[in-house]
Amino acid sequence: MDDVDLRILELLEENGRLSHEEISKLLHISRPAVHQRVVKLERNGVIKGYRGIVDWRKFEQKIKVLIFVKARCHNFKEIAAKIVELQVPNVKIIECQRLAGAWCMMLKVRVTAPEDLTNLIDEMVKHEEILETSTTFILSTIYEDGWKEI
Template sequence: MDAIDEKIIAELTRNARISHAELASRVPLSRNAVRQRIERLERQGLIAGYTIVRAGEDADDVVSALVLVYRQDRMRGGDVLAALKLIPEVVICEILSGDFDIMVRLEATSLERVRDIWEDIAQMPGVRDTVTALSLSRVVSRPRGGQGRAA
């Protein structure tokens, strides 16, 4: 990755929907050259959809936690799901089989924010119990789809 790639990623980080023509006016390349570089960065996994993925940067700035939620009534517990959808730090919310019926993944800016969200979830009407686990480190992180291309 060279300085131009860095500039392209910086511009896309500011505005992921910028046109190739506008981006070309900000870096010393033609529109077609910008498009080709973006496609290469996508193939390399540095750009995934409208999300810029930069390995190693800001990884320590996010506190991740899993909250397992047990509702009082699984069949009529839609209010809990609706409330979870409104929390911006909830990045994944899945209904599970087994003892706990909802798994929530939080990504927050601080441990205090995780605690606040956990308290909010635990106090929601319809929530019987929760179990929370903090993520200590990330071993695997794949872009959505999970299917890599063979080199």
């Protein structure tokens, strides 16, 4: 991977809908060269995929929270999978991060209403591995997924 590959990645991170033609003009290299590099980056798993960034405030799941979790972690991946796979109406788990420190896991979650969050936590604590949770409501987003909300 060289500086051109890194620049292609930066451009695609900023706007995943850029065409190879547009990238070639921005970087002053041929479109086939861009295509070849992007295919190689995809094949090597450097580019994992493309996605749309949705403004969920325009829909019902307007509330975002962080849930910090303490768990008995004999098999962290197993308990994390159980939590992420929970199916609770009006709840979407966006992220699950493993942490170092007092908390071993952090979930970023979107919910429609506070009672949906209650339902999620009630389901989580049914697992005996979950020892404690702490929830923080996100008041506003300043920067996320490469987008500034200021």
